Amino acid sequence: MAAVYSQHELSEDATLSSSSRKPKSLRKLFSKKLFTKSNNQAADRTDASTSRHYDFENSGREQPTSQSIEQGESLDQDWPVVEEREISALNDKGNEFFGKNEFDAALRMYSEALKLLKNSNIITDSGDRNEQAEENATKVLEMSLRSSKLVPQNSSHYYRASEVMADAMENIGLVLFKQKDYERASAMYGDALVARQKCIDLLTVRFKSQKGSKSKEAMAKYQEEKNACKVDLANTLFYTALLRERQGHVDEAFRACEDAILLRREVFPDLKTDAASLSLLSTIGRLYCHESVQRYEDALGYFHEVHRMKCELFGKRHLGVASSLNSIAFIYLNLGDYDKCVVISDRAIDIASNGRGLNKEMCVAWTNKGDAQEKLGQYVDAVASYEKVLDLQSACLSEDDIANAEVYEKMADSYLSMNDIQQATSSLEDAILVKIEALGDENEELAKSYRKLAECYEMTQDYSNSIKSHTRALRIFKHIGDKEGAAIEHNKMGGILKKSGDYNKAMEHYMASLWHSREAKLPSTNPIVADTIRNVASFQTN
Template identity: 25%
Template sequence: MEELATAINHIDHLNRLAWQALPNNLMDALRLSKEAHSLSKKLKYTKGEAYSLCYEGLATQSLADFRKSLRASMRALRLFKQLGDDFGCALALHSIGNTYYSTGNYLRAETHFEESLQIHRKTHDVAGQADALNSIGMVHQQLGNYAEALRYYHNSFLLREQMNDVFGKVASLNRIGSVFQMLGENLKALDYFLKALSLIHEMEDLQLEAVAQYNIGAIYDSLGNYDQAKNFYLQSLEKKVRALDHKGEADVLSNLGHLFYAQRDYSSALEMLLRSQELKKRLGDKTGAAIARKDIGTVYMALNDFQAAEAHLTQSLQELQETEHTLGLAQSIRALGQLYAESLQAERAIAYFEQALEKFSQLGVKAEIPATAQALAEAYESIGDYKQALHYFKIYQNSLAQISNAEIEEKLKTLMIQFDLEKAQREADLFRTTNQQLSKTNHALEKALKEAELQRQHAMEADSFKTELLGIAAHDLRSPLQSVIGFNSLIKEEIARLTLVQPDDQLQHVIAMNGIIGKTAARMLDLINELLESTAIESGRIQCHPQPVDVCEIIKLSVSSFEILAKVKHQSIICHNGTNCIANVDASQLREVIDNLISNAIKYSPHHTTIHIHALSSDGNVIFSIKDEGLGLSKIDLEKVFQQFQRLSARPTDNEPSFGLGLSIAKQLVELNGGEIHVESEGKNKGATFTVKFKACDETVSLG
């Protein structure tokens, strides 16, 4: 028994050493974890085996051997579940999520990060929650959901502040800064990076200072201020070299390569990228080395050395296929298409561009679609296939319009998040100030309470200002948009007149483009009108004028207005209405609630499904429900379905526009009329049922 205990202690010691080696000595971590695993298997020591597999997964992940990482982490997860080890399960789930994230499989990554977060919440592991929130934010950032990314990063920051985790706070500030950078808010991004840098100076940490300088360099790079960018990159590079951080060194060299490429200094670009590639090879980072090879091929293409470019791009493609890095693979395929387009091999270019477009669409990377579709349109035009050229030109135009709309929505959401961040920071500052003052004399306590009240008023003012500012912004946008829609109608009428006089194929193309302008402007106007209504309700400017209303009659009116829309998707709306469904409510507001719920059911239900509406009077209440056979709601969706600007797991089945405000407005209007609303769903693809309840009354009714 004593020998067994000694052996188990040795295995635990090996696993601890592997964990400590993970950040910087990956090969040592891998060797130690494998040794621990081998001994654990011999002794049938399940806990030692689980942790050794988990650390092996983490090490191989950092070495970009994603297949081995996934295999080891999944085996570890099975063993942790057998042991009932919550901490181990959360660690393995997070490792699996990171592997999926590293290979561009963001939706699977998010699922595993969410599971990890739930375990950390159950076990009250604050540090684990902060890490999981940060990782989920990274997924949303990659998917272009910037407002959600900010929300997760900020929540992670608050937890790290609660623990006084300075390293974690720096990481969160850098992440928040990177989101603002991607939104084009470079000054805001710079502000967060400088906050991170000020914390780093207090710690005198060489590594973190290098990261901050790298981020600031990237800001100047995106602004086109290449001299300043180069200065910060070189400062970061010098510290990375001193700290023997070869991975960080390779990343800085890669960015320097892209900077020189933008300046058309191709010889310097090649030098930086080749150094970066060599470092990544030495580190065993197969994916990073393959992406560097793709960039080298692109530089050779700019130098018109098509033979060298083809050799590098082809090899990069083969290497990325082996590592299963789907986004890098798609980019490499497109780069080969560009090479063949520039070397006047249109058919080969088209084959590669079409592959790339399919992969970008599957991955949901919308930012890559316009350039790829445009390249296809130009390639087909070069061989005289104008029908296909027009097809891809339309995809190019539509994808640009979608991105433009998404950017506007993200800007509005981000504006709200910014105010929420500032409000939360005020409240956190207030909490700290109050706690400090509690230990002082009665006089100091009185002063602290006054300060607390002042801070509370400031927070309320900030919240009110947020609502007012959004209302003003939306109102100011509505007038010019209405002008755009008006001129769009005039152009449409003039084109129709010209078509009657002299039919022309070119005019048909103009009509199609004018239609896109009209649809886009109308969608933006819908968003602004919903935003104005939401802010008006929040600020108390919308009044309720209750009167006795027959709810069933309002349902009938609403259903009749949606019948055509439902028929387009071959959907049926069936009403099961009772009698004496009289409620004392504002008729127009009730109509809007029902309209929003029916519209929602149509949007999120597939073709050839049925929407059931029930209304009855029971126990002094009028209750109606709208049940669909649509995509359903997850447990996470159910928690946030009535919140503003929420992206749920389900998407409209025909890509209909959805701004994330309709259900929030419905809830606000129901509660304004003294009612209740809730939603039920058994899960994905099992539909959803929205139920609304008002107090019944017996007076004479009005149809509103």
Template identity: 25%
Template sequence: MKIINAPIICLLCFLSFSTTGLSQYKKIDSLKKELKTYTRKDTVRVKILNHLAYYLYRNNFSQSLAYAEQAGKLADEIKSVKGKARSFYMKGIAYMERANFKVSIHNYEKAIELYTSIDDLKGIAGCKNALGVLYNYKGNKKLALQYYEEALAIDQKLGIKKNLPNYQYNIGNIYSDIGKYKKALANYKKALRAYTNNNNEYGMLSCWNSMAMMYLNQGDYSQAIEYHHKSLDLAKLSKDSLSIFQSLNNIGNIYRQQQLYDKALDFYKKALAIKQANHNNKNIIAIKNNMGGIYLDKKKFAKALSCFKETNTLSKAIEDNEYLAVSLNGLGFSYLGMKNYSKALANFQEANKITSVNQKQYELVESYVGIAYVYYYMKKYNLALINAEKAAQLANKYKLLKHRSDAYELLSLINNELGEHKKALISNQQLKILNDSLLNREHIQKITEVEYEYKYKNELASAEKRELRLTQTVQTTTNSLEKSQRNLLLGVIAFLITTLVLGAAIFFLKLRNEKSKTQNIIIEQKLLRSQMTPHFIFNSLSVLQGMILNKEEKKSVAYLSKFSKLLRITLENSRDKTVSLSQELIAIKNYLALQNLEDKTYIYTVIVEEAIDTSLFEIPPMLIQPFVENAIEHAFVNQKEDRIIDVHLSYSNENLICTITDNGIGVDAQKEKPQGTKKSLSTTITSERLKILSKDFKMSSSVTVEDRKKYNEQGTRVTLIIPYKLQENVS
């Protein structure tokens, strides 16, 4: 069964304001106060009422509708055609959010009629874009794209550029749904850049969710989970219950894709527990379809049947053919598992009719596979062959690997029954090729283990050689310093009295410079040792050994891959005075992922502001990791859940600023505990190192550790001002 992502729709709001999630509630309060103080019955009051309807439509349907109705009545009273049109538009948005499409369309058409009467092209464009969202919501991609293009043409005619990212995002959704992933991703990235520059947080989380879905479809789980967590964090900050619901569903989808069914079900249930989001039947359908798919995978056909019956009823009630096709295929496979072939066939055929029209290729191929299986089990082999061949043809066209495997397996079985043994052999060989490339995980694991063992030994030997060279360099520098002191002393004695002061100054500067170099080399050597302690290596290997003994093959390979990558990056970075900021961030992400891979008890983010091009910044290596390590080691004493670590990089007043925050017990509480006096060796070394680096880079650098309770928050904040060099951007 296909994994269903709860959709985030992006409306192009043509009103003269923009919404940002973090200020939404303040804006609502401000508008309510303004409504109380402004009592005149004019167009200004109509605008305030329509504004309130817009800010409330996602999370408070009844209040949003009430304000839109009030705006419409007042507009009638003062004969404001534009205000009346806006009230219809706001009601259309509210009813669409409730998946009441008939009423929503009626309100949009009324709004277009009024805007047309006063030749308000901007208003017409907003309504057409909203209709595009609605028909995309219903699964009519062709009509949705038509409305988007009509709205875009109007805005281009008017010279309006601010709505461009909304169109790019919505058109990206269309391309994603019809399988044109490169075009979809290109539109999402353009929209995200614009939303970030405009600080449009709702637009940003919409893009993050959609991009995560794209990466999930391509099997890139790490990118998918990263973007979904970005969206979830922003949704929680803005207290947007619908976006939280959608992000929880989508994170559950990633676990389902990895066959971690119990974890997936936990996230689905958390999403369903959000009462404010349950008013939207489409959200409920998405979750229930996903749960039904898990029960199918676990061969719990009765539970799956129950889920798909519920989503079938809900999809018909809101006339959503896209999700109706998913539920019909789900019912087909449920009945197939229960050997009720007649009902299975009826549901597959109905799904096939729907998907042939709305171009949803995944469900279309799914229906052909289901029909072929039914005819095969009914021993109607000729009919089974026709549908299996169609499934294979479409699966190859759309590059659906799972369905290709299913189709070849069916063709092999059917041709054997028909006596076409040569064709059966060909299909079986094609199936074997697919299985060899996709399913032979044990062989891949063995190759990976051998490869990383070899790399690990080489890197370890290389590290020992570098440490020896560092020791020799320290000794040579010390000897050089002593010789330099003697030579300078003899020179000072030989100088004339008139040049004594100048000679002493030169001597002092050279002495300080040599000591600084020596101290820097010693500190870098200590830092390398702190990164490469046997305790760290053997502890990681012990965790890996436990996974292998528990036969957690996937987990152990993932852990070994992360560990090897972190080890290699750490060793490579330690040999250079500066490294690319992008390379340093890769090391931080791998370190966090490695620490979190065992039991996934941390939620972490690594966010870089849009203004920073990480490929241009060169920084000293291994500055950030000690403070991340401190957060993991000391921040969460007796705190087993909801442990959050955030790393954020910003650029302000020519300062590169890194903040590391956690929601643990706080640095003040750590100091009160006996172990709180035991400072991290790596942190101490880093603090000493910053003093030297400030002089080397000729810019200020510092580290500040604060307890977040001074900001009425929980945990610790570390602010690190990092010295840097900028590379020239060669294009």
């Protein structure tokens, strides 16, 4: 399951981890554009962190476009390099205003510096980065953060300061995420969430404190501003979810996604019409499919929506549609609807191979199809599908890519189901060679492959090679401290030695298996423990 999941990044739309992803493109996915061009009030709205009025079509936080979402959000394009002196000048001007207690003007300067940073490649992993530029960029963010914190709570500028502070925290968190400093990034995102909520609370208090009856225009302006704050809070929750996923806290990740979806639904009651929610829906679908969650039926509903939205945005023959079909096929595979998985995989293959050359989606589709065919007992067809995957991957991946090992092991399973032990052994040997190159000599996944290879040798009564393979697996399990794995290997080796008539050595391995089982705190009902006890008892009665 884990191997299949890693190969299916069930949706790439929301993945923040790519080293080429830029802060600007992330902001484009969750824009503050809440209203249509016909809404004049929205066009006149002043953003809380800049003095300029919004022209939603040409300025401010940009509207998500079909192209930005469609092409992986143009992740690899080179954004214009912002001159260091421009950011420094804004920062210095902000300091000057701040020294005069002109907080509003100071915050505008810091906000403009932040905006330039978002539109630059200074805080991204874009290859040969200028370390001084990165340091200065971080200083601007931190200065904006410190300055915002110094604005008194009773100041009329406190709401504006809170929003600038939230933006700064979020951007610092993004920098730390890029640098793989996940603990500090988590702290920044947590503070940003508090600041975002504070913006909503301050806005509500300010509106309710206004005396007299509220005009429709005032009500509309308040609601627009509040909706914008909710979208910002949803964005920060989304980034937090991606960070939690990277940290391995999948349960926290999908809960953050659920909270983000609830917030966006308050602004957009029908998310099906909100293109900017595409990444969020894809992400929560992927998280529901994680092996530690396995809420496949919940994920299916989200991916059907993603598929429908992609068809409307890009057309039914777009490569992004193949990606959503692959996600749906993967879910049907795990729900046990193998025929449907094959049908949907064929549709994905048709789209992915439509004059587009080699691409990941074609490999994923053929893998899904092979998995479903194997489950249906169509082993020859499954092997053919896996061979197709290997052929495609050979043209775009290195020979020692771990994805090849996964396919070799799938082929081995199909060969075993056909009782073709020789071909299964050959496929497992290929998988092991790849894993050694990709993972090293002391990896748990390598140990599991050695165990499967040993079982193949045992089937052909090649006990010598079977013992050697189990011994290699045992060495790895002991090295990594996997006592349960070691108990299994000792049990397996005891069984082989018993078959070959070497009862004394068999007894030694059975006793070693019991010791490791006890260390691993395995219950007596565990199949390996029960089998070991039974064999030890049989030796004692003979």
